[in-house]
Every structure is written in C-alpha cells, then in structure tokens.
Amino acid sequence: MEMAQYLEVFIEESKEHLQNINDHLLALEKEPSNIAIVNEIFRSAHTLKGMSATMGFDDLANLTHMMENVLDAIRNHKVTVTTSVLDVVFGSIDDLEAMVQSIANGGDGKRDVNEIVARLQRIEHGDCEEKPKEKETNEEVSGPSFALTYDDFEKTVIVQSKEQGFNVLEVMVTLQQNCLLKAARVYMVFEVVEQMGEVIKTVPEVQQLEEERFDSTFLITLLTKLDQEEVKKRILKVSEITSVDVIEVSTEENQEEVNVENVEKNVQQIEIKEKQEVQANQQSTQKSQATQKTIRVNIDRLDSLMNLFEELVIDRGRLEQISKDLKNAELNETVERMSRISSDLQNIILNMRMVPVETVFNRFPRMVRQLAKDLGKKINLEIVGAETELDRTVIDEIGDPLVHLLRNSIDHGVEMPHVRQQKGKSEEGTVRLKAYHSGNYVFIDIEDDGAGINREKVLKKAISKGVISEQAAANLTDRQASELIFASGFSTADKISDVSGRGVGLDVVKNTIESLGGTVSVDSREGYGSIFSIQLPLTLSIISVLLVEIADEKYALPLSSIIETAIVKKEDILHAHSQKVIDFRGRIVPLVNLKDVFEVPGDVKEEEFCSVVIVKKGDKMAGLIVDSFIGQQEVVLKALGTYLTNVFAISGATILGDGQVALIIDCNALIK
Incomplete structure (x- = not known):
C-alpha cells in the first residue's frame, strides 16, 4: 500500500492526539485520582501508536507504547500520579512532538530516546514487575473452560439455545504478537463468526476490542449449529492468527433457577436490549452523518x-x-x-x-506549567474565548509575540509565592489569556495579578537610555509611562535571563503586531497587575480603504485607521514647536502633508481650504493632508516584493478598477 498519500493526514492527526494528551495530562495533574482522564489519555496514545506502526515509524510507535504501559499501570493502580511521574510523561511527549515535526519536515522521525524510555520503564516497574495487561489476560483466560462467567440473562439464553439444538461454544482466538492492525483482524474474525451463528459474550468487551485494548488473545461465546472443528477451521482462515481453541459450554450449572418466570423476564430484557441497540445504531448513524459534513482541506x-x-x-x-x-x-x-x-x-x-485562536492558545498551558516550575512560582493560567476566530495568516504570526508577553507577565509580573503572601495575596498568581471580537477586530488580552509596572523604575531607565527627557517624563500619565517599555531595546530586568525577553525588548513584539496591521498597548496598576492588549484585524488580504488623490497620484488609507475626514480652513492651521497643528474637538492634532512625505511632483496650489484625514494609532492621532477624497472601496492588499522592503510608510499596493496602481499607506508609521 502506498503510504505517502496518507502522510499529511497522519501528521495532522498525530498533532491533534499529542495536543489532546497534553491537555489531559494538565487536567490529570489537578485531579490525580480521576481514572477517566487517564483512560482518555490512554486512548489517544493507543491510537497514535497504531497509526505510527501502520505508517512504518517504529521509533514513534515504540516510545508511545512505553508511555502507554505507564498509563496502563496508573489506571490499574500500580503507579501513583505524582509531579515527577508527569514530568517524565511530559518529557516523552516532547520527544514525540519532535519526531512528528521531523516527519512533517521530510525526515524519518528517528530520535535517540533511550534515556526517556529507561525512565518510563523504571516508573512502570516501580511497584510491580508484572505487566498489567498480561495479568488481566491471565485472570480472564485460566483453566480448561477459560473461566468465563455468565449473568442470569446470559445463562437463560444458553439454556434455551441448547434446548433448541444449538451448540454453545467458547472460542479463544490468539493473534500473532507482531500483528499491527489488531482491530482489523478482530473485525475479520467477527465477520466469519457472525456468519456461523450469534455472539452472546466477548472478553474483553467489543468496544475494548475495537480500540485494541487487549494484548493478543480474546474470547467469544458463540451460538451455532456447526460443530467445534468446523468453527475452528473457518476462523483459522483469517490471516495473522496463531491459534483457535474451542470448547463446549456446560449447561448443568446454567440450568439452575431457570423457570418460566425467568424466561418471560429475560424475553422482556431481550426486547429492551434490541430497542436499545436500534436506538444506539440510529444515534451512531446520525453522528456519522454529522461527522461526514466536515472535511480536511489542504491550506x-x-x-x-x-x-x-x-x-x-x-x-x-x-x-x-x-x-x-x-x-x-x-x-x-x-x-x-x-x-x-x-x-x-x-x-x-x-x-x-478563519481558524480559532485555540490552535495557538493550546500550547500555552504546558509552557506556563514548565515556566512556573523553573521560576519556583505558582501560576494559574485561565484561557477565555479560545473559540474566537482569526484569519490563518494572522494566526501563523501571533504565536511568538504571545509567548513573549506571557513569559514577560510570569517572569516580571507575578511575584514569588513568599512575596505574594507578604502582600496579602494568595501564593498562586493568576494569568488570564482572553480573546474576543469587537467590530472588524480581534482583541487578545494578557492580564496578570502581579506587581504591575514600577513607574519610577521605567522612567529612570527611559531617561538613562535617552528615550525621553527628564522634563517630558515628569508630565507623563501612568499609562504613558508604562508604554515606554515598548521603546527599542528597553528592558527593566536587572539581569538578562532565558525566561522572558532573552535580552530582546518588547519593541520586537510591538513591531510584529504592527506589521500585521494591529496595535499593542499596556495598562498597569502598581501592586495590582498589568494588562497587555493586542488589537488585530480579522483578515489581511482584502481591506476597506479610503482612496485619496495627491497631485495626479492615488493612495489608499485603511478605514480601520481613520477616525473621520475634514475640510479645514487655512486660517485654522496653527504652528507649535515648528509643527503644523489643528484643534480637533479640543485636542491638538499634528498635521502631516503627504505630498511632502512621498515627494509627489506637482505645483503647490494656494487654496483657502485643505482636505484632512484624521487617523489614529492607539491614543495618538494625526491629520494627513491630501488634495482630494475619491471614495471608499474594497481592495486587495498586495506586497511590494523583496526589492521594496524598506519603503517608508507604505504597507503594500493594490490595483484599482481603472487599472491604476494605488499605494496603501501605513498610517502607524506617520504617527509619532
């Protein structure tokens, strides 16, 4: 079978299973006695193992199998869930993710995992040397009659079947040890068995068999008109079966207490069971139909x-x-x-x-857990609005800025547990990651209940770096002072570490967000915490713009940056600090003449009025002087290409309806 065609699906599904394991491991750490969570992790690990083996990635399959053994020991109460145990399991997840990434990059998925395997084996054998699954199978299959037990309902069915001339047989099927697709073999066996009669019991249960939650042996109780040899011969025709043992069920013990009343009672049970099966099949069909309504599409x-x-x-x-x-x-x-x-x-x-921001947020709980452990802090990460959707192009870019801001909040924001106690706070700090829609934007907030931003420390650092003068610093509001941390190369850390900025300031975060057409701001209250707020456009490729004319050239201004347009009298233009300004609704707004900025050729016309577009960037505003307004239009944003990467205040270009090319102005670059 050609596996290359399934490789892409394998990679995507493997990532989903690993993310599911990560999420549930974090939940298990909070509820160590919850076996339901362990079972959920086990199912994902087991599926990943089967997929990897089928695709021929043996190293991946073997490591998953070792991790699966530890999970099996946990759910059988052989191993207790502790932080140290979870650390080892998390370590194996890191290796598995690296293997899958290697495969995604065209590699073979091989990796030296001897150390992590040895640690997993030590955990597995910490309380007992016997593998849980082997013990489970030995308990089920012992003695000449396979030690199967039946409830009253099953006993009644056996007795009635015997009376009607059916043979009641217990069939033990053993698969080859190296059988890869065990569930497929089980399915083929059942296809053969169901043609010979009716199955009334299986050990393990059917669901466990379908999920491959057994070693190599399973048992079936069969009602059939055929003899033992014929049943054995037909099942052995299925490939990858080592042996088939068949014995007849004795009716002596099963005939106890089987009277008319019991028969009537069990007939009713059969009818109820049949109805339940019909309902279950209907629900399964509906679920299947619902699942088929979604498909994977290559990006x-x-x-x-x-x-x-x-x-x-x-x-x-x-x-x-x-x-x-x-x-x-x-x-x-x-x-x-x-x-x-x-x-x-x-x-x-x-x-x-559109893709939910959950695809980015999913990796943060694990990161925060490890970071808190490294710093000796206690952190509770709350995620709100993970279902909020963003364009895939934006999603691809925001991961690193969010990692930087989260690390910054945990390293610089949240205090050490003993410091928090001294301040009357709980030992555990809270970091809240929140996403929500507002208009044509998505907002992502990173909020912490830590120490906040120290105004004096920031101002002192800003003055020493030459970012701001002492006189200007004295007139700043608390919010304006906090915004100084986004200045180039700015850092308040006394010692550069590998945790938050790694020596790189928040100006990198700001530049990345602004390159996506977004903005980032911070609001802090010393002693109570900080909120970093990111504003991003829903999409980048098709935008609404205001077309304006400068001399004979057309330019486009994104509507998202525009507050309003205005016609200003020449006499209303004032001068302050060698800068033209206007009084706009009680605020002094500087004017920028786009003809001068872009050096547009043409005669200077002295007119009584000038056209101004008022644009914003956070709390700051500017008035852009143009010759005339053309109108609003939806345009396609095209990059300028590799040769024009450093053009000032131009973010791209678009082709207009008349075939002309209009440059799209980056308003953020024009606002100081």
Missing part, C-alpha cells in the same frame, strides 16, 4: 482560492468603473448583481480561512 488550496478571488475583486472593481462610465441600465443591473454575489462569496471564502 494551499485555500490560499489558491483566495488568490483567485483577489483577482476577481480587482476585475469587479474594473467592471464597476466601466459600468459607471457607460451609464447603461442593463449593464449596471448585472454588475450590481455580480457585486452582491461576489460579496457573499468573499464572506464565505474569508470564513473558510
């Missing part, structure tokens, strides 16, 4: 679809321009209808590209 296909639609948006703008010029009623009607349909299509495509 490259979505990117291609988005690129094609971007071209369609450009052509749509061109058609709208032609329609406006020709003033043909039928053409106008058709173009309007096409615009409505393409707008609906645009929404569908954009929604297809």
